Amino acid sequence: MLAYILCAGLWLGIIFGWLIPVVRKRMFYEVYAALGIGIMLSLALCLTFKWGWGGIAWLRYAGFALYAPAAAFVILAFVTLAHKGKPESGWEETTRIIETGVFGIVRHPLFLGSAIWSFALILVIQLILSIILGLASVFFLWMASRGEEAFNLRKFGDEYRKYMDRVPRWNFIKGLYRLVVQRTKPG
Secondary structure (H helix, E strand, O other), X not given: XXXXXXXHHHHHHHHHHHHHHHHHOOOOHHHHHHHHHXXXXXXXXHHHHHHOOOOOHHHHHHHHHHHHHXXXXXXXXXXXXXXXXXXXXXXXXXXXXXXXXXXXOOOOHHHHHXXXXXXXXXXXXXXXXXXXXXXXXXXXXXXXXXXXXXXXXXXXXXXXXXXXXXXXXXXXXXXXXXXXXXXXXXX
């Protein structure tokens, strides 16, 4: 029962604290972000309090192993946005493009980290419902990334387009490779 109460509280917070304000501002890509993160957090709550862990141990361990990179992307994104983004208000209203740290690897580390965590929860919970909700979460986070790119193109113009050419949206392997190659090239 506690899991359901917490999920209901979570969704009330998302609806009234996030969805309604962004719809009023016509920032519709944020609706995708709210849905993706809300579903991911709902899965985490249900995992913790209700459903338990799946039966295939090596899948569960792989899921737990994915928690580390997911947390790294999310935490580093928050810290970098707050310190290097020169936010006007809050942590998200950045006034400049960040190309260092985790933002030099992928353009949307917060959404990527949340998507990795959603996938990890699929592996840990191992239920049909967790697969459906986890994949829905990843889809919504992907759509939020695309929408935020359109927003950033309007906000930053050609400078952001050049950043898009240099840094992949979510392909962190390509992003890491690009950084390694750049550092090893004689300059």
